[in-house]
Amino acid sequence: xxxxxxxxxxxxxxxxxxxxxxxxxxxxxxxxxxxxxxxxxxxxxxxxxxxxxxxxxxxxxxxxxxxxxxxxxxxxxxxxxxxxxxxxxxxxxxxxxxxxxxxxxxxxxxxxxxxxxxxxxxxxxxxxxxxxxxxxxxxxxxxxxxxxxxxxxxxxxxxxxxxxxxxxxxxxxxxxxxxxxxxxxxxxxxxxxxxxxxxxxxxxxxxxxxxxxxxxxxxxxxxxxxxxxxxxxxxxxxxxxxxxxxxxxxxxxxxxxxxxxxxxxxxxxxxxxxxxxxxxxxxxxxxxxxxxxxxxxxxxxxxxxxxxxxxxxxxxxxxxxxxxxxxxxxxxxxxxxxxxxxxxxxxxxxxxxxxxxxxxxxxxxxxxx
Numbered sequence: 001x002x003x004x005x006x007x008x009x010x011x012x013x014x015x016x017x018x019x020x021x022x023x024x025x026x027x028x029x030x031x032x033x034x035x036x037x038x039x040x041x042x043x044x045x046x047x048x049x050x051x052x053x054x055x056x057x058x059x060x061x062x063x064x065x066x067x068x069x070x071x072x073x074x075x076x077x078x079x080x081x082x083x084x085x086x087x088x089x090x091x092x093x094x095x096x097x098x099x100x101x102x103x104x105x106x107x108x109x110x111x112x113x114x115x116x117x118x119x120x121x122x123x124x125x126x127x128x129x130x131x132x133x134x135x136x137x138x139x140x141x142x143x144x145x146x147x148x149x150x151x152x153x154x155x156x157x158x159x160x161x162x163x164x165x166x167x168x169x170x171x172x173x174x175x176x177x178x179x180x181x182x183x184x185x186x187x188x189x190x191x192x193x194x195x196x197x198x199x200x201x202x203x204x205x206x207x208x209x210x211x212x213x214x215x216x217x218x219x220x221x222x223x224x225x226x227x228x229x230x231x232x233x234x235x236x237x238x239x240x241x242x243x244x245x246x247x248x249x250x251x252x253x254x255x256x257x258x259x260x261x262x263x264x265x266x267x268x269x270x271x272x273x274x275x276x277x278x279x280x281x282x283x284x285x286x287x288x289x290x291x292x293x294x295x296x297x298x299x300x301x302x303x304x305x306x307x308x309x310x311x312x313x314x315x316x317x318x319x320x321x322x323x324x325x326x327x328x329x330x331x332x333x334x335x336x337x338x339x340x341x342x343x344x345x346x347x348x349x350x351x352x353x354x355x356x357x358x359x360x361x362x363x364x365x366x367x368x369x
Contacts, residue, residue, distance in 0.1 A: 004226045005031045010216045011233030012201060013041020014352060015342035018359035019231050021204040026367050030208055031227065035215040038198075039205060041233075041342075042313075043352070045196030049258055049295045052196030053285045056311070057252060057301065058269060059197060060288075062187040063353035069189040071356060075200040078191035081288055084182040085269035085281075089149045096271065097184055098146060099177040106145060112178035119143055119176075137168035142176060153275035158303045159250065167318065187353075192288045229366075233342040235312060236328045244327045247347055249312035251304040255279075259296050278302060315347050322347075339366065 006028040009016045017039070020032050038044050042056035060083045063069055072078075087094045095101040103115040122143030131137035134155065138147045151174075155163055159170075183190075193200055216223060216234070224230070232239055237247045268287035272279060279300040286296050306312055315321065325347040332338055341362055343350050350358065 003228055005029045006228050007031075007231055008033070008223055008227035008229070009231040009233075010034075011041060011231075011342065012036075012039040012205065012210065012212075013233055013342055014043060014201075014355045015345075015359045015362075016041070016231060016233045017201050017204040018356060019339075019341065019363045020208055022360070022363040023367065024208055028367075031211070032205060032208055033211045033214045033216060033223075035213070037213045039210065039212065040198050040201040042311075043197040043201070045198045047196070048256075048297050050293050051286045051291055051295075051297050052289060053256065053297050053299070054197075054283065054288070055254075057254070057299075057313075058283050058288070059352060060185075060190070060192065061352050062185040062190040063351075064187045064189070065353060065357065066189070068353045068356050071360070072193075072200070072353075075203045076193035076195065079194050079289060081192040081268075081290075082190060083184040083269070084267070085184055085271055086267055087150050087154075087271045087273050089153075089273045092149070094150060095182045096150075097175040097177060098142065098150070099182065100180045101182060102146075102150075106149075115178055131168040133164045134166035134168055134170050135163035138163070138171050138174065141171070141174050150273050152273075153277075154271060154273040154280060156275055157278070157280050160303060160305055194289065229337050229339060231339045231341060233340075233345050235344045236325070236332065236340050236347060238308075239338075239340075240328060240331060243331075245324055246308070247324055247328075248316040248321050249306040250314040250316065251306040251310040252313045253302040253304045253310075255300040255302070257298055257300075259298060261296060262292070262294055264296050264298050312344060315343065315349055317348070 007023055007030050009020050009030060009032045012032055012034040016032065020030050023030055043059050044055050045052040046055050060081065061072065061078065085096045087096050094105050100112065100115060103109050103118065107118045109115045109118055119142065122145060126140055128136045128140045131140055138151050152163055159166055235247065265282060265284050268284055269281060271281045279302050281301050283299045283301065284296055286293055304310065332340055339362065340346060341359060342355065
């Protein structure tokens with residue numbers, strides 16, 4: 001078959017859609033496909049009860065790059081949402097990340113000096129020299145009280161393993177602030193697109209040929225022949241039919257519910273740090289956009305063991321998996337027709353601003369801009 005397209009782009013998530021948008025501006029002929037029935041990948045937002053529901057988990061845009069902020073703002077106006085999650089441990093509520101509001105609730109202290117002394121008191125009783133696991137690393141950094149109430153249960157649910165069985169490097173640095181600041185991110189620019197993320201992708205793909213509910217692997221022989229190059233944003237190991245073995249992930253399961261009330265929890269994000277509560281957090285979607293709708297929509301998130309029938313969310317970037325990914329990467333570099341992008345194609349968890357930066361750098365290099 002004769003090549004009809006300059007690029008076949010597999011996946012309508014942020015990476016694929018940016019590559020498509022920028023290539024189209026340069027006059028390239030493009031076909032975009034996605035195995036799902038909707039565009040947007042995991043940033044897809046679905047309107048339920050006039051509320052923009054983050055279908056695949058909360059996505060809060062934040063960046064320190066003015067260039068990236070200006071780039072994404074050309075597709076949507078962003079509101080002033082500031083991520084200020086809270087943690088619930090049994091019947092207690094704490095602010096995240098750990099800050100003076102947290103320390104006041106934990107110990108009744110009011111000044112940074114008092115908080116530091118309290119943490120130092122706990123650390124004096126610790127004789128851990130070289131932490132052998134995540135539990136020891138966390139206790140050495142912030143002491144037992146914070147670890148047991150706000151880290152232990154949540155982390156064990158997130159990873160599906162006891163903290164004593166997890167490597168210490170997972171918690172390299174725990175953010176501790178000695179200010180009354182509940183803003184989770186330090187980034188200069190932060191917000192949620194008014195109207196959700198789906199319209200952003202719609203604008204990026206406007207005028208392009210897009211096929212949904214169209215699995216690349218079901219049509220691989222045909223698709224490989226009709227494009228000069230393939231931009232693949234799915235799992236790199238799946239592309240190569242797992243020839244070196246399967247890369248590992250953690251998955252997430254969502255239970256979404258419409259409630260006949262206007263406000264369920266008073267905050268967009270509430271983490272449940274107690275191990276006996278099976279879900280890791282509850283998202284109340286309307287609070288991302290300051291909604292005043294008469295009903296509300298919540299999603300309970302359950303960290304889940306991954307297999308090939310489930311959505312891969314978080315790459316497990318330990319030594320074993322990183323070495324395995326390197327084999328796939330080296331194989332991909334031998335084929336000039338292939339470009340792998342995004343968290344699945346590059347086996348790396350990216351924040352949205354880093355996806356944009358990575359996609360722009362990739363497409364500029366490709367088009368010699």
